[in-house]
Amino acid sequence: MRIAIDAMGGDYAPDAIISGAVEALALLEKGDEVILVGPKEVIEPKLPKKTSYPATLTVVHAPDVIGMDDPPIDSLRKKPRSSISILAKLGKLDRADAVISAGNTGACVAAFQMRMRNLQSVNRPGIAVVFPTFEGPVTICDVGANIACKPINLYQYAIMSSIYARELFGIQNPRVGLISIGEEDAKGNEVVKKARELIKQDPKINFIGNIEGRDIFKGVCDVAICEGFVGNVILKLTEGLIEGLVKAIKQEIMTHEFRLIIGPMFKGLMKRFFKKHDYHEYGGALLLGINGTALICHGASESRTIKNAIMAVKKYHGININGKIAEYLSASNIGGEEEQNAEPEEEGLRARDEQ
Amino acid sequence: MRIAIDAMGGDYAPDAIISGAVEALALLEKGDEVILVGPKEVIEPKLPKKTSYPATLTVVHAPDVIGMDDPPIDSLRKKPRSSISILAKLGKLDRADAVISAGNTGACVAAFQMRMRNLQSVNRPGIAVVFPTFEGPVTICDVGANIACKPINLYQYAIMSSIYARELFGIQNPRVGLISIGEEDAKGNEVVKKARELIKQDPKINFIGNIEGRDIFKGVCDVAICEGFVGNVILKLTEGLIEGLVKAIKQEIMTHEFRLIIGPMFKGLMKRFFKKHDYHEYGGALLLGINGTALICHGASESRTIKNAIMAVKKYHGININGKIAEYLSASNIGGEEEQNAEPEEEGLRARDEQ
Numbered sequence: 001m002r003i004a005i006d007a008m009g010g011d012y013a014p015d016a017i018i019s020g021a022v023e024a025l026a027l028l029e030k031g032d033e034v035i036l037v038g039p040k041e042v043i044e045p046k047l048p049k050k051t052s053y054p055a056t057l058t059v060v061h062a063p064d065v066i067g068m069d070d071p072p073i074d075s076l077r078k079k080p081r082s083s084i085s086i087l088a089k090l091g092k093l094d095r096a097d098a099v100i101s102a103g104n105t106g107a108c109v110a111a112f113q114m115r116m117r118n119l120q121s122v123n124r125p126g127i128a129v130v131f132p133t134f135e136g137p138v139t140i141c142d143v144g145a146n147i148a149c150k151p152i153n154l155y156q157y158a159i160m161s162s163i164y165a166r167e168l169f170g171i172q173n174p175r176v177g178l179i180s181i182g183e184e185d186a187k188g189n190e191v192v193k194k195a196r197e198l199i200k201q202d203p204k205i206n207f208i209g210n211i212e213g214r215d216i217f218k219g220v221c222d223v224a225i226c227e228g229f230v231g232n233v234i235l236k237l238t239e240g241l242i243e244g245l246v247k248a249i250k251q252e253i254m255t256h257e258f259r260l261i262i263g264p265m266f267k268g269l270m271k272r273f274f275k276k277h278d279y280h281e282y283g284g285a286l287l288l289g290i291n292g293t294a295l296i297c298h299g300a301s302e303s304r305t306i307k308n309a310i311m312a313v314k315k316y317h318g319i320n321i322n323g324k325i326a327e328y329l330s331a332s333n334i335g336g337e338e339e340q341n342a343e344p345e346e347e348g349l350r351a352r353d354e355q
Numbered sequence: 356m357r358i359a360i361d362a363m364g365g366d367y368a369p370d371a372i373i374s375g376a377v378e379a380l381a382l383l384e385k386g387d388e389v390i391l392v393g394p395k396e397v398i399e400p401k402l403p404k405k406t407s408y409p410a411t412l413t414v415v416h417a418p419d420v421i422g423m424d425d426p427p428i429d430s431l432r433k434k435p436r437s438s439i440s441i442l443a444k445l446g447k448l449d450r451a452d453a454v455i456s457a458g459n460t461g462a463c464v465a466a467f468q469m470r471m472r473n474l475q476s477v478n479r480p481g482i483a484v485v486f487p488t489f490e491g492p493v494t495i496c497d498v499g500a501n502i503a504c505k506p507i508n509l510y511q512y513a514i515m516s517s518i519y520a521r522e523l524f525g526i527q528n529p530r531v532g533l534i535s536i537g538e539e540d541a542k543g544n545e546v547v548k549k550a551r552e553l554i555k556q557d558p559k560i561n562f563i564g565n566i567e568g569r570d571i572f573k574g575v576c577d578v579a580i581c582e583g584f585v586g587n588v589i590l591k592l593t594e595g596l597i598e599g600l601v602k603a604i605k606q607e608i609m610t611h612e613f614r615l616i617i618g619p620m621f622k623g624l625m626k627r628f629f630k631k632h633d634y635h636e637y638g639g640a641l642l643l644g645i646n647g648t649a650l651i652c653h654g655a656s657e658s659r660t661i662k663n664a665i666m667a668v669k670k671y672h673g674i675n676i677n678g679k680i681a682e683y684l685s686a687s688n689i690g691g692e693e694e695q696n697a698e699p700e701e702e703g704l705r706a707r708d709e710q
Contacts, residue, residue, distance in 0.1 A: 069539045106537075134603040144536055147544050181499055181587040182461075184424045189502050189584055213588040214595025226588075229544055232536040233568040233585055234592055240569025241596055248489040262620050265611070 001031075001317060003310055004096035007038030008065045008083040009103020010301045014038060017102065018046045020306025021057065027311060028055035034310065035096055037062050038083045062086035068299060072106035076114070084108055088115035091292045098313040100284065102297035102306070109145045109287060109296070116292040119322055121329035123150070125289030126157045126228070127296055128164055129235055130282055135219025139165045139174075141288060142228040143235045149227030152335040154178070154195035158205050159332070160288040160325050161223040167319045169222075177211030177221035179230060185209065191227065198335050199225075204328075246270060283309030286316060289325070293317045356386075356672060358665055359451035362393030363420040363438040364458020365656045369393060372457065373401045375661025376412065382666060383410035389665065390451055392417050393438045417441035423654060427461035431469070439463055443470035446647045453668035455639065457652035457661070464500045464642060464651070471647040474677055476684035478505070480644030481512045481583070482651055483519055484590055485637055490574025494520045494529075496643060497583040498590045504582030507690040509533065509550035513560050514687070515643040515680050516578040522674045524577070532566030532576035534585060540564065546582065553690050554580075559683075601625060638664030641671060644680070648672045 005021055007014045021034045028034070032055040036043050040061045047057065064082040066075040076085055084103055088111035090096040099116075101108045109125065118125060126142030141157040141164075142149070158176045165174040178196055180188035185196070187210055199207050208221055213234070216224055226234070253263055283305060284297035295313050297305060360376055362369045376389045383389070387410040391398050395416045406412065419437040421430040431440055439458055443466035445451040454471075456463045464480065473480060481497030496512040497504070513531045520529040533551055535543035540551070542565055554562050563576055568589070571579055581589070608614055608621055638660060639652035650668050652660060 069537070071541055134599045134606075147536065179588060181502065181584055182424070186426050212595075213590065213592030214598070216592065217595045217599035229536055230585055230588055233534060233581075233589065235568065237568030237571065237589055237592060238596060240567075240572045241593060242600065243569070244489045244572035245597065245600060251489075256620070262617065265617050266621075 001098070001314055002033045002035060002096045003098045003100065003313055004035040004037055004060070004087055004090045005099075005306065005310070006083045006087045006101035006103050006108075007036040007043050008062075009101040009108075010297065011068070011102075011299050012302060013102065014042055014046065016301060016303045017306050018043060020301075020303035021310065022048060022051070023303060023307040024310035025051055025053040025055045025057060027307070028053070028314070030054035032056075032314075033058060035060055035090065037087045037090065038065070039063050060086060060090065066104050066107045068104050070104060070107065072104060072110045075104070075107055076111055084111050085115075088112050091116045091294065098293035098295065098317055100295045100297060100306070100309050100313060102284070102299060102301040102309075105144055105296055105299075108294070112287055112290050112292070112294045116290050116294065119289050119291050119329075120326050122156060122160075122289035122325070124153045124156075125287050126153065126160065127231075127285045128157075128161055128288050129231075129285040130168075131216065131238070132282070133217045133219070135217065136222070137165075137169050138216055138222060138224055140216070140224045140226070140231055140234065142226065143231035143285065144228045145287060147228040147232075149191055149229075151191055151194035151198055154191070154225050154227065155198040155202070155335050156289065156329070157225045158199050158207070158223065159202075159328055161225065162205060163324050163328065164286065164288060164321055165222050167321055167324065168316075171222050173206045174222035175206050175208045175220070176223045176225060177208050177215060179213070179216075179224055179226035179234075180210040181212065183210050183212060195225075201334050202332065281308060283312035286321075288321075291322070293322070356453070356669055357388040357390060357451045358453045358455065358668055359390040359392055359415070359442055359445045360454075360661065360665070361438045361442045361456035361458050361463075362391040362398050363417075364456040364463075365652065366423070366457075366654050367657060368457065369397055369401065371656060371658045372661050373398060375656075375658035376665065377403060377406070378658060378662040379665035380406055380408040380410045380412060382662070383408070383669070385409035387411075387669075388413060390415055390445065392442045392445065393420070394418050415441060415445065421459050421462045423459050425459060425462065427459060427465045430459070430462055431466055439466050440470075443467050446471045446649065453648035453650065453672055455650045455652060455661070455664050455668060457639070457654060457656040457664075460499060460651055460654075463649070467642060467645050467647070467649045471645050471649065474644055474646050474684075475681050477511060477515075477644035477680070479508045479511075480642050481508065481515065482586075482640045483512075483516055483643050484586075484640040485523075486571065486593070487637070488572045488574070490572070491577070492520075492524055493571055493577060493579055495571070495579045495581070495586055495589065497581065498586035498640065499583045500642065502583040502587075504546055504584075506546055506549035506553055509546070509580050509582065510553040510557070510690050511644065511684070512580045513554050513562070513578065514557075514683055516580065517560060518679050518683065519641065519643060519676055520577045522676055522679065523671075526577050528561045529577035530561050530563050530575070531578045531580060532563050532570060534568070534571075534579055534581035534589075535565040536567065538565050538567060550580075556689050557687065636663060638662075638667035641676075643676075646677070648677070 064079040092115040128141040419434040447470040483496040
């Protein structure tokens with residue numbers, strides 16, 4: 001399998017990306033290839049002189065870089081030789097079987113969608129993140145690919161995420177919740193209410209109805225569906241809250257009379273706890289609905305995150321999630337009157353720079 | 356001051372409401388009156404035979420009850436003698452200076468808006484919740500009154516919440532953040548982007564720009580503005596996540612070799628921690644923008660929550676937040692071309708049942 005990585009994407013690029021890619025070589029098989037995409041003069045001096053692994057490492061030159069905060073579409077137009085653009089092109093031309101980036105999420109989504117196109121019958125792709133909750137993994141989709149969400153998109157996120165949760169975690173009939181502001185059927189905005197009607201029509205989805213923010217951590221569902229704005233707020237809020245909570249507990253301990261005893265115990269406990277609930281272990285989030293395997297990693301990805309991301313795409317590719325999604329959608333007529341698989345450049349992407 | 360309370364609203368009504376009201380009597384002054392609204396035959400047997408407090412307790416009969424999950428507008432129409440309807444009427448007729456309910460939030464917002472009306476120049480009211488974060492109190496508005504949010508609403512939430520944070524917490528120039536999916540100016544959906552332009556035009560608002568979900572707990576802002584759907588998800592997610600996290604840490608402790616030592620220490624520590632970050636202490640959330648003082652309490656309100664809620668409205672009423680909001684808005688022309696103070700029954704409320 002050939003896996004291409006944006007060497008310039010992420011807060012710790014290129015060093016963390018390059019060392020993560022090198023670490024992954026040890027775990028890959030003969031015939032596998034890791035392709036680092038970025039400026040040759042930056043990457044090559046950082047590579048080990050010689051490796052003894054069966055998998056190979058290649059560099060594909062891309063002289064330009066799109067910054068984490070640059071406007072996505074505008075940057076892609078102005079920098080056709082950026083690492084993200086070239087990465088997407090490798091995916092399009094079948095030079096790579098999977099693409100990975102920890103860079104500008106908006107630019108990645110736009111580039112993958114424009115170059116690699118959507119899967120047959122998919123209207124808009126969505127980013128699926130796995131929350132390692134205390135009650136088991138919960139897949140949340142979308143967390144930021146699509147902030148102009150239509151009911152058909154939410155319906156398709158329910159399908160795609162169900163297949164993802166089934167194939168990845170072995171959950172036979174994943175329970176799907178639609179994030180809203182109350183559990184009752186009548187609660188929600190217009191998009192949510194219309195999406196609920198679409199999802200309900202599909203007997204193959206194990207739909208449990210509306211869920212609230214608090215339910216995500218309660219083990220009531222395996223998949224939670226929402227529009228990208230809401231999902232993005234959920235993702236970042238969760239990160240910030242856990243960080244803040246641990247900091248506050250630490251402060252509380254430091255004023256405790258037995259802080260010298262309780263402090264080290266708590267540290268060990270937290271270490272064990274975070275190992276179980278660590279996004280670095282998951283590698284990244286799959287962009288569901290793209291005609292290819294595309295993984296979007298956290299901006300703060302470390303080398304082990306990248307190593308895990310490479311191993312994750314190998315797994316995703318092997319279980320052929322895309323084939324199963326395409327098969328499902330080709331047999332479904334629900335929401336068929338809504339425009340499906342619109343030209344991505346026409347539909348929504350133009351507005352992405354203003355997102 | 357005369358404070359009316361929905362005796363039938365909340366998961367622990369009427370018992371928790373009635374005992375909270377009775378507890379508050381001990382803290383109120385001569386001339387103060389607490390008015391319990393609900394079925395006389397239910398409330399009166401639960402009242403103490405005789406109290407020796409200077410403040411008085413009255414019962415106003417309301418035979419019907421709107422359930423926590425009933426459709427708001429439809430229920431208000433069908434049950435004009437429900438405790439929420441009568442409560443709102445007491446506010447309208449100046450029989451009460453403040454109204455409090457822990458009942459159906461949608462029905463409360465609709466009833467207060469229809470009966471008591473909006474403050475002059477306010478387009479839509481918003482629920483302001485105080486998050487007692489580790490870095491200080493953060494006021495978040497709106498958390499669920501308005502899920503068909505317009506830019507002018509977000510601008511007015513910024514004004515009203517700034518006044519609230521200043522008057523309540525003594526923060527002289529509250530820093531206002533607009534919740535979006537990235538810090539850069541170009542990030543956000545259409546409503547957020549237009550709201551940012553409105554807020555920026557007002558030099559009296561200490562606007563720090565977009566914030567992300569994680570920033571709420573980082574001490575970067577005193578006020579966070581968002582539309583009601585997003586705010587409601589934030590509110591409930593935070594509750595659920597803290598609950599889940601504490602549960603997970605507890606489980607981790609139970610498998611720890613020193614659980615007999617660390618367990619009780621952690622319990623004491625958590626108790627202290629939660630006392631600082633406890634919504635029961637805040638009593639409830641003010642509905643900003645209503646022509647009156649209206650407090651919406653958590654559905655799980657206990658008697659101490661209700662007691663604190665009564666003391667909170669007394670404080671709010673005393674510092675005249677409404678007078679300061681009206682003064683500010685009457686001097687501001689920003690967003691003036693947008694429809695202001697539309698008839699609430701026409702504008703949005705009709706759709707509330709489908710929310």
